[in-house]
Amino acid sequence: SQQGEEDPQALSIQEGENATMNCSYKTSINNLQWYRQNSGRGLVHLILIRSNEREKHSGRLRVTLDTSKKSSSLLITASRAADTASYFCATDAVTGGGNKLTFGTGTQLKVEL
Amino acid sequence: KAGVTQTPRYLIKTRGQQVTLSCSPISGHRSVSWYQQTPGQGLQFLFEYFSETQRNKGNFPGRFSGRQFSNSRSEMNVSTLELGDSALYLCASSFRLAPSSYNEQFFGPGTRLTVL
Numbered sequence: 001s002q003q004g005e006e007d008p009q010a011l012s013i014q015e016g017e018n019a020t021m022n023c024s025y026k027t028s029i030n031n032l033q034w035y036r037q038n039s040g041r042g043l044v045h046l047i048l049i050r051s052n053e054r055e056k057h058s059g060r061l062r063v064t065l066d067t068s069k070k071s072s073s074l075l076i077t078a079s080r081a082a083d084t085a086s087y088f089c090a091t092d093a094v095t096g097g098g099n100k101l102t103f104g105t106g107t108q109l110k111v112e113l
Numbered sequence: 114k115a116g117v118t119q120t121p122r123y124l125i126k127t128r129g130q131q132v133t134l135s136c137s138p139i140s141g142h143r144s145v146s147w148y149q150q151t152p153g154q155g156l157q158f159l160f161e162y163f164s165e166t167q168r169n170k171g172n173f174p175g176r177f178s179g180r181q182f183s184n185s186r187s188e189m190n191v192s193t194l195e196l197g198d199s200a201l202y203l204c205a206s207s208f209r210l211a212p213s214s215y216n217e218q219f220f221g222p223g224t225r226l227t228v229l
Contacts (some may be wrong), residue, residue, distance in 0.1 A: 090156075101205075
C-alpha cells in the first residue's frame with residue numbers, strides 16, 4: 001500500500017524556475033526520505049529528514065517536514081533540464097525495527113529549456 | 114566504492130516458470146531490501162534482510178522469497194510466475210549498525226522482469 005500521496009502528480013516548469021512537490025503520509029514515522037528516479041532506472045537518494053527535524057537543506061534542495069500535518073515538501077531551486085525525473089517521498093515508519101520504506105505515488109517533473 | 118549491482122538487468126520468462134534475481138550490496142552494508150515497481154501499484158516493499166535474517170516482509174504472496182548470504186549478497190526468488198509479476202525489481206542496501214537503526218538506502222539499477 002502507498003503510505004504517501006504526492007502532489008502534484010506531474011509538474012512542468014521552465015529552466016531556472018523553482019519546483020515544489022508535496023507529500024502526505026498516514027502513520028507516525030522515524031524519518032522521511034526523498035528519492036529521484038530517471039526513466040525507470042534505480043532510485044537515487046536525495047535527502048533524509050528525521051522526525052524531530054523541521055527543515056533541511058542540501059545544495060539546491062530544501063525539505064520541510066510537518067509531523068503534526070503528516071506532510072513534507074521538497075523544493076528544488078533554480079531547476080535545470082537535468083532535474084527532469086520522477087521524485088518520490090518515502091517514509092520509514094515506527095514499526096519496531098527493520099528498514100521498510102513506504103513510497104509515495106511520485107511526482108513527474110519536467111524541466112524545459 | 115562500487116554501487117549496488119543487480120543481475121540480470123533484463124529477464125523474460127513465461128507463466129509458471131520461476132526466476133532468481135541477484136543483488137550485491139555496497140561493501141560494508143549489511144542490510145538489503147527488495148522492492149517491486151509497477152505502473153499500477155508503484156513502489157512496494159517486498160522484504161528486508163539484515164545479517165542473513167529476514168527482518169521485515171511486505172504484503173506479497175509466499176511465491177516471493179529471498180535470502181541473504183554471509184557476504185551480504187542477496188537473492189530473491191519468484192516461483193510460479195504470473196503475468197502480474199512483470200515489474201522492475203529494485204534492490205537497495207543500507208549501512209546500519211543494528212537492525213533498528215535507520216539510514217538512507219542506496220538502490221541498484223533494477224532487474225526488468227517480463228512474464229509472457
